[in-house]
Amino acid sequence: MPKATRFPQVDRYLHELDDALAGLPAGERAEIVAAVHEHIEAALTGDDVSADEVERVLRALGDPLAIAAEAEGGRPTPGFDAPSPAILRRGWVPALVIPLAVVSGIGLVLVFPVLTLLIGLALLWMSPLWSAAEKVVGTVLLPAPGLGITVLGLMSFGAGETCEQSATTDLETGVTVESQAVCSGGQSALESILGIGGLLLAVTSGLVTAVVLYRRGVRRAQAPAVIT
Amino acid sequence: MSRMVPSESHILTNLRRGALEYCVLALLRNKERYGLDLARDLADGAVLGSEGTLYPLLSRLRKGGLVATSWRESASGPPRRYYSLTDDGRAALEVFEDAWVPFRSAVDTALGHDR
Numbered sequence: 001m002p003k004a005t006r007f008p009q010v011d012r013y014l015h016e017l018d019d020a021l022a023g024l025p026a027g028e029r030a031e032i033v034a035a036v037h038e039h040i041e042a043a044l045t046g047d048d049v050s051a052d053e054v055e056r057v058l059r060a061l062g063d064p065l066a067i068a069a070e071a072e073g074g075r076p077t078p079g080f081d082a083p084s085p086a087i088l089r090r091g092w093v094p095a096l097v098i099p100l101a102v103v104s105g106i107g108l109v110l111v112f113p114v115l116t117l118l119i120g121l122a123l124l125w126m127s128p129l130w131s132a133a134e135k136v137v138g139t140v141l142l143p144a145p146g147l148g149i150t151v152l153g154l155m156s157f158g159a160g161e162t163c164e165q166s167a168t169t170d171l172e173t174g175v176t177v178e179s180q181a182v183c184s185g186g187q188s189a190l191e192s193i194l195g196i197g198g199l200l201l202a203v204t205s206g207l208v209t210a211v212v213l214y215r216r217g218v219r220r221a222q223a224p225a226v227i228t
Numbered sequence: 229m230s231r232m233v234p235s236e237s238h239i240l241t242n243l244r245r246g247a248l249e250y251c252v253l254a255l256l257r258n259k260e261r262y263g264l265d266l267a268r269d270l271a272d273g274a275v276l277g278s279e280g281t282l283y284p285l286l287s288r289l290r291k292g293g294l295v296a297t298s299w300r301e302s303a304s305g306p307p308r309r310y311y312s313l314t315d316d317g318r319a320a321l322e323v324f325e326d327a328w329v330p331f332r333s334a335v336d337t338a339l340g341h342d343r
Contacts, residue, residue, distance in 0.1 A: 017280075028287055028291075031287050032283045032284050032287055035263055035283040035286065035287070035309065036280055036283050038262075038263060038264075038306075038308065038309060039263045039264045039267060039279070039280075039283070041305060041306065042262065042263070042264040042302075042305070042308065043264055045304045045305055060267075060271065060278065060279045061278060061279045061280035062277065062278020062279060062280045062281065063278065064280070066277060066278055066280070066281060067278070067280040067281055067283065067284060068284075070277070070281040070284045070285065071284035071287070073241075073245065073284075
């Protein structure tokens with residue numbers, strides 16, 4: 001993991017770089033991140049460094065995905081040279097794909113959400129705006145909030161309580177004794193807690209992933225040099 | 229979008245794959261240098277895409293034994309990694325230069341750019 005620096009922008013950049021290099025052996029990955037870290041520190045010497053200067057240095061360093069591509073470029077990968085469709089790196093792509101994938105999870109028992117989810121995920125995978133690791137995480141976590149809501153809804157519908165009233169009547173005196181209501185089915189308290197906990201986890205992780213991928217996508221769409 | 233026409237960045241990527249590392253070796257011909265210094269020198273031309281792409285390359289050169297690294301104290305902060313040419317690196321650079329000059333001429337001639 002990259003060491004913390006004086007600047008949160010730099011920390012974010014180095015973390016992104018570390019993530020992008022996930023396909024490399026640990027030693028090489030650490031070496032490249034450390035060298036880039038050193039480059040940044042050397043470029044930003046002095047106590048009075050403005051946010052603009054930091055931005056300038058990071059922009060000159062370039063997109064972490066491009067650096068990762070160079071690192072993998074040393075290894076021959078068959079079919080790697082296929083150019084990605086240029087239209088899928090425009091700025092509107094993150095704005096379409098991310099909400100589509102997140103919202104589509106709701107009501108996945110129906111056909112329409114399944115279709116829109118598949119479209120959203122297909123666009124996510126075809127677009128060059130995100131790395132392979134980001135695409136995998138997005139595929140798993142973006143539908144999670146909607147899926148969680150759907151599952152919880154199904155559980156509540158299916159878990160109806162049925163209650164039976166049983167009463168014992170003393171035949172001689174006609175007095176009803178021991179009236180009981182026996183309820184079965186429904187959700188136990190534990191199930192309810194797990195359900196809510198699971199939903200919260202799914203929603204939080206999904207929304208955090210959505211925000212991170214959206215912002216990275218928009219930023220890369222605006223950068224002049226994006227890898228092909 | 230036509231599948232047969234490559235983009236400029238696609239072509240540049242391929243061209244760099246052949247020449248960039250030798251440009252880096254050439255910059256180290258006379259003295260050892262640190263990363264930022266090399267990046268600044270190369271960033272002026274078309275040879276280096278973005279400054280960050282220098283570092284995976286340096287890592288590869290080091291692993292291939294063409295470049296060596298050492299640590300030097302720096303006046304303005306933590307010690308810096310300095311890169312220098314090894315004997316193998318020097319030899320590789322010579323081989324490249326012997327190949328490059330006629331190659332460049334031949335390409336220029338073919339393109340009709342000869343004087």
